Amino acid sequence: MEVIATKLADFVEPRDQSIMAAAPWRLKRVTFDNRWLWRLGRSLQIVARLLRTFTPSRRLDMLALSPMSRHLVRAASARSADLFIAHYPAALPAAAAAARRHGTQYAYDAEDFHLGEWPDDPAYDTERRLVHAIEGRYLPSCAYVTAASPLIAEALVETYGIEPPHVVLNVFPRSQAPAAPTTQGSAAPRPSLYWFSQTIGPNRGLECAVRAIGLSAYRPHLYLRGTPAVGYVAQLEKIAGETGAQGRVHVLPPASPDQMENLAAHHDLGLASEVPVSRNREVCLTNKLFSFLLAGLPPLMSATPAQRRFAAESGLADLVYPVDDAPALAALIDRLLSAPDGLASLREQIWRLGQERYNWDVERNLIRSAIQGIKC
Template sequence: MAKICLITPGHPSKNPRLVKEADALTEAGYDVDVIAGNYHPWGHKADRQYRGRSWTLQRVPYGAMASPLRRTYSGGRKRAAELLSRWLPGEIRAVNLRAQHWVIPELTARAVSVSADLFIAHYLPAVPAALRAAERHGAKVGFDAEDFHRGQFHDGEWDTPKARRTRWFEETYLPQCDYVSAASPGIAAAYADELGIEEPTTILNVFPRSERSERTPPDELREEHPGCGISLHWYSQTIGPDRGLEMVVRAMGQMQDRSEDIPRLTLSLRGGWADGYESTLRSLAHSVGLEDTQIRHLTRTPPDQLIERAAQHDIGLALEQAKSRNRDLCITNKIFAYLLAGLPVVATSTKGQRFVHQHAPDAVRLCSVEDVDEVANQLLQWVRDTTDRKKAAAAACRVAENRFSWDVEKETLLSTVRSTLE
């Protein structure tokens, strides 16, 4: 059976999509290596959970996990390249590679050392490493676009050096790949249109059914729910601004003002606080009449526990803000996590989330971006009506079982890999 090498600049524990891909490929009989960056103490510790997997993990240290000398060297190299890229005319490959990310040369060297039949890059900094390794070993190359990277910049950032480098990366490297996959139909269509490439294959960022249970210590699971009332659940790696959280806090205040007989509402947030944001959000909560205990912080957890933990709450929140084109097109994994957990979902009406709503209209309610009144109205119906909320939860389970499941979606990945290798 063929050998496949997956490459990412980040931790596997911070990229569940890559882990699902590695698991699916090994289950299908492929010999799989994963080359991953290793830069954060939390991620370094969390990556230990993959020691028993059938695929091997090779880590490339940088940042906090590198030696002081290596950290100084790679940081200085990146800063120097960024300065050069501002002043040198034209696009110089060696400068752009070093300016784009700290560890591209090291990822490339490690990838070249692996003999594989197919190299699959996750995130743009991994693509040159995959292409160089494939050239050395006469292999194929795939790129998985979890985001529409040029669409991550706001209008005022379009002509910044980083935005120009991102477009250069896409235009230089993506057309060289033997296939490109994308995490949403919108991202796939945008890349086909912008780069003139064949439309990427959509592989949704869904989860396997097996993650519904027996992943979390029972004593920790019992502590997930606040214990009374309705728990509104939201998670991400970072709890910060422009994620719709201010909107839901204001909506909670409105709901309490409009209806005295509703159950107690708690906003349960999982992730790490952005600098200064906790005090900002709690100040807002106090200003709209919420108690401090109604904003509840849950610490980060291993990715394979997210579904089981989410299932202990009552309503999932996917309040993406269309601040950039990418945020409008993408479908974050949280909405799929909620559905598999059996949670009704209140989601903003971005293009990506409208696609999910079309397939799960009974489980997902849409509201306009930044419309606090509409968020309050949508939530209030499920908060007040337990029967309706249970029906929506059942609909979430059905669509996760039959459509939005990795057990279904991984077949698209395996078909793409087989046809590429053939």
């Protein structure tokens, strides 16, 4: 197996290399280190966007969507495979072109509902039209489609009229989990509320979380792991100073993806504070949610449609709070922290959910079933 991936941001390269150190597959990088090459790609993208308004075509749609697409087509078509799998819209033309060249098939893994990634604003109409054109052209001919949440799958069916995708959650191997459930967090100071992502920034429910720890009777600390957006931590500290949470917001450095579960287990509660600023945020289930389950860390979930449904189906409805409702989140934190024995029992329940259901050792069988079901 071989993965073709772009290289755009140097700051994630150490994490990519840590994955490659143990990966059982080969990696082909499509790099954009040369700034002139990148500028040429961006220029072609701008010209293609202008031309396609007069004469839309398959090639112009591909060039207009992303400067990376034509390079991905070249890289994928140079390799022979029985199945090509695209993981985002810019890669769909490449997977389809490579499959066509080699007389094989292609599939699509929708980690997000890409058509709904932008706010409902006319400024993003061009991006939406391009994604709709690409997905609408290629999805009906896929050997299969997978989606990272039930609501993403439903959105794809509703939008493109395709067969229902296989739902394959963004879960992680059992080998990354703590060996046993912990009764409480060990982060100092504690009690602690934990959140992580690639970027620490707005529209992730963190402002609400800071206000909630200011209201909580147990005065928990909030730990945020990731790379802060410029000036954003200062905004959170200002909110903390205004709400009684001063000195209780901590920023932790990024860490390797395979460490996320063991790092999470050091805390008392996890935070899945998604804000439905776009259709995708309404329907997606994030990586951190499943890292928390594997870590045995109770996830406090904002009531987006996807998280609300997941919580009901997994028996965790009591861990949901209204979106952007700091008093409700504070009350949920206090209810859990006020009963140490109950919290220890809940942590064990969460850990067992991760061990028995929400892990890659179980979920990968769904991918195998999808591949085995391909009609030759």
